[in-house]
Amino acid sequence: MASRPDIREVVDAFLDKGKTLAGIGGWRRDSHQRSFRWVRPIEIDGELLGFDLTVKAYPRIQPLKFRIVLSYTKAIWRLDFANDAPHINSIDRPAALDLGPITGPHYHRWEDNRRFGTANSLPSSLHNARRLPETFRSFESAFRWFCGETRISVGSLDMPILPRPDTLL
Amino acid sequence: MTVRDTVIASMAKWPEIQEVEGRVLVPTHCLYPSNGVVTVMVEGGAASFRVHDGGAALDELETSGGIVPHPISIMRSATRRQGVRVSDVGVIFAPVTRVEDLPGTISLIANASKEAAHRLIDSMRPKPRRNFRSELEKLLELEFGHMTLKRASAIIGLRKPHKFDYVIYVNEQRQLLLDAVVPEAGSINAAVVAHLDVREAKLPNVVQRIIYDDEETWTAEDLSLLSIGAPAIPFSSARQVLRRVAE
Secondary structure, three states, X not given: XXXXXXXXXXXXXXXXXXXXXXXXXXXXXXXXXXXEEEEEEEEEOOEEEEEEEXXXXXXXOOOOOEEEEXXXXXXXXXXXXXXXXXXXXXXXXXXXXXXXOEOOOEEEXXXXXXXXXXXXXXXXXXXXXXXXXXXXXXXXXXXXXXXXXXXXOOOOOOOOOOOOOOOOO | OOHXXXXXXXHXXXXXXXXXXXXXXXXXXXXXXXXXXXXXXXXXXXXXXXXXXXXHHHHHHHOOOOOOOOHHHHHHHXXXXXXXXXXXXXXXXXXXXXXXXXXXXXXXXXXXXXXXXXXXXXXXXXXXHHXXXXXXXXXXXXXXXXXXXXOOOOEEOOOOEEOOOEEXXXXXXXXXXXXXXXXXXXXXXXXXXXXXXXXXXXXXXXXXXXXXXXXXXXXXXXXXXXXXXXXXXXXHHHHHHHHXXXX
8 A cells, every 4th residue: 555645745845846826816804803814725737736825914903914824734834924923933943043032024934844744744833933034024025025935926916915904805 | 240140131132012003012921832922912091901812822723724613612711720711703811900910910811822822723633634535435436436536637627627536437428526625725725616617618428516524614605615616515415416416
């Protein structure tokens, strides 16, 4: 009987390839009403394999706050654009990373967190993060940067527009 | 400089209390499962305050990609000991707090939020897909035997080719395209997009169905979404329905 592939290698291979966004994006209010969520499945080699790109928006919170999450049932790459959520890295982290605290926008790369997964399961949380470069301080620039880092092509119609505080869905 | 001085100087580098839009944000020394610093929010006037976590514990789950049925119940159970409350939208808060109780209340909310987040992450379901799929495969094997192909070659839709979980060649006049879905955005979207595109191609002799795991909790919205792609069948009725559509 064929053995199951190492799920970490599945993610490695996925990240290594060029990808596009499938379907049509639309904002939905989260089940608990505080935030909005935009989800697009990711297409690779003509197939949707269960990877999703999610943007979580908090239109009532100032200054600007959003998160961008690439997930494969669990988050594998995440950008936290938030000023109200400092972060501390794990003692178990790549040598290039400081312990922190990291204040302000930061991102959790798969490569820095792969160590918390096993052959059969992805990490439940992404413990290690890096500061987001200062050049990316708008949603659009951060979204494009995130998609570039994860090799997702962003077409002219793929860019989500963050909901405003008075958005009704 | 004494060790004490060094430690004090070092601790001064911890994120500071800040005020944003009328809320005071207090970074505590508690950490969420992702190692985010638990930041407690304080709002109010001179004598009484509202202390809460801004929903950050629930955010911790939602940004981990996890699925937990009834998260608010889990949060309430996890935080009961601290005497704090959890709103219906997942914000952990304390009853109105007096100024002399602020430090203790901030500590309680921070610990309650941390506890709740850990409990939520620990409650995240393992992928339900495996058992459901395995049971469905057994059913298809029993009903259709060698006629079932798993992830067969792509079917050309209106816009592009798509692979389906199962393709069943009943006879020359009938081919069943089936997808098995669980209540996760990725699973739902993938099936709906593929089925919709193939349906629009109006292929002759093709019958499409989406089978969903009805032991999971589904929102009406998601079930409606499934039906946009193809008629949706609960797994518990799959045997009867598939027999019927295969006739």
